[in-house]
Amino acid sequence: MLKRLAILYDCPYPFVQGGGQKRLYEISQYLLKQDWEVEWYALKFWEGPNIIKYEGITYNAVGKQTDIYNSAGKRKIWETIYYGISIAQHVELRKFDIMLAGQWPLFHLIPARIFCFLGKSKLVVDWWEVWGRDHWISYFGKKGVLGLLLEKLLSRITPHIIAITLKGKDQLQDLGVSKDAVTFIPNGIDFEKISNSNIKSDEFDLVYMGRLKDHKNVDHLVRAVSLLNEMGDFVTLQIIGDGPERKNLEALVKELNISDNVKFHGGIESDIEAYSRMKASRLFVHPSTKEGGGSITVLEANACGLPVVTYRHENGISEELISEGINGYRVDEINPRALADKVRYLFLEEDLGKIAKDNSVGHAKKYDWFNIGKEYDDYFSELLNKDKGCN
Structure with a gap:
């Protein structure tokens, strides 16, 4: 019936x-x-x-x-x-x-x-x-x-x-x-669709995908890239998504003189293209402090084989989505410096490839x-x- x-x-x-x-x-x-x-x-x-x-x-x-x-x-x-x-x-x-x-x-x-x-x-x-x-x-x-x-x-x-x-x-x-x-x-998430997508774009160190709104704190991520540059680490970032903060973020990138480091893709209607771009990155950074907890993009990033870095915040990504050191990492202080320090530590000390392969994908699969x-x-x-x- x-x-x-x-x-x-x-x-x-x-x-x-x-x-x-x-x-x-x-x-x-x-x-x-x-x-x-x-x-x-x-x-x-x-x-x-x-x-x-x-x-x-x-x-x-x-x-x-x-x-x-x-x-x-x-x-x-x-x-x-x-x-x-x-x-x-x-x-x-x-x-x-x-x-x-x-x-x-x-x-x-x-x-x-x-x-x-x-x-x-x-x-x-x-x-x-x-x-x-x-x-x-x-x-x-x-x-x-x-x-x-x-x-x-x-x-x-x-x-x-x-x-x-x-x-x-x-x-x-x-x-x-x-x-x-x-x-x-x-x-x-659509686990099968994500699994079947291939890398078809330039590679980046970091990726953010989501709405560009003030509480997403993408400006923290942009400033973190600038700080990493000052430390002598040329780190690249791709930003997938659109929203009311885009113009401000583009202006910030120019102000910090990191246009060669950061690329804005805007909104991507094709899920396959979005997943392909995500897979061309090493680490997914989601610095939001207002998610209601259940972020789809965090699950999608894990399914793409990317560990996730996010802030530890009561209104941020839910505890059940990220297990510390397993499929992601939390930053205790809410500021660009702490975010930059965590990213630098992970690139220098952690075997991100092994973590991604062994844990992130397996964690995401159950959320199909x-x-x-x-x-x-x-x-x-x-x-x-x-x-x-x-x-």
């Missing part, structure tokens, strides 16, 4: 790149093969008609494409409200078996919950990260108090929450979410999207076998 799933997230993959939407897309690809019909309700980030079908998923435009981030690289409050209002106009959502909503941008969870009461659908929220008071205030200033309140209220809007890290699961419980309401399902998709299918099937209705 055909089951119906509605994805609720404003940024549709692959038209908009990003870890959260990629997760929703990959889960959908697995479910399509398990007698699920999948429709994605998003803002119109594609050319052509308002309703299209791509790779088996039906994409429905609930509103026009709009700028998600302001000039400072932060989410526009109006956009989050706009998407919520747009979702509220699609009453047909109540007829789906499952509504799977990405956590952000929060406001859309309100009409989704109402649709549950109006029909048969069950609302499941993929909760990627808990911000908490400090981050809300630093991000929005005094208005962040409203965000904190919204986070606390909406995290309890449904008894069906999926956390992508064990830490995230604990944080949700700290917000008051029932332990029984939260299920842990980690991020995943097939395994993650099956966990979702089992989870949804269990929900549908319960009494009909919102809960």
Whole structure:
């Protein structure tokens, strides 16, 4: 019997790149093969008609494409409200078996919950990260108090929450979410696709792949390369990805006079090309201090045979993803000098090739999207076998 799933997230993959939407897309690809019909309700980030079908998923435009981030690289409050209002106009959502909503941008969870009461659908929220008071205030200033309140209220809007890290699961419980309401399902990767990709580009010492946003601290990595130059080590870095910080980072590279060391590739739509470029590097550096823990790119780097260097930070890469000295390394101090020192130590003292071959790839293999998709299918099937209705 055909089951119906509605994805609720404003940024549709692959038209908009990003870890959260990629997760929703990959889960959908697995479910399509398990007698699920999948429709994605998003803002119109594609050319052509308002309703299209791509790779088996039906994409429905609930509103026009709009700028998600302001000039400072932060989410526009109006956009989050706009998407919520747009979702509220699609009453047909109540007829789906499952509504799977990405956590952000929060406001859309309100009409989704109402649709549950109006029909048969069950609302499941993929909760990627808990911000908490400090981050809300630093991000929005005094208005962040409203965000904190919204986070606390909406995290309890449904008894069906999926956390992508064990830490995230604990944080949700700290917000008051029932332990029984939260299920842990980690991020995943296409292990076969990564394994079959070959090195087809110039080789670099370091690589970063991801969004170029301030909390990713890619500027720390650029400054670390400059510091390594000053130490007499000519280290090269390739940066894969785009975002609001790109112009600032390019200006920083020129200011530090390291244009020969750093190359910006921008966003790469082809996964195969991205993996091929990653494999042409020795070390993956991910200095982010706000990941919600479950970084897909860390898993992809390991699958490419690259150990990962990241900051030790409470809101950074989750502990379960990196085992010190096995598939990666943590830097205790959050600054470019400490990052440079760690990279230099690893290049001088550690047999990175052996670590990559023996540990990183094996660690990543268990996170294949097939395994993650099956966990979702089992989870949804269990929900549908319960009494009909919102809960």
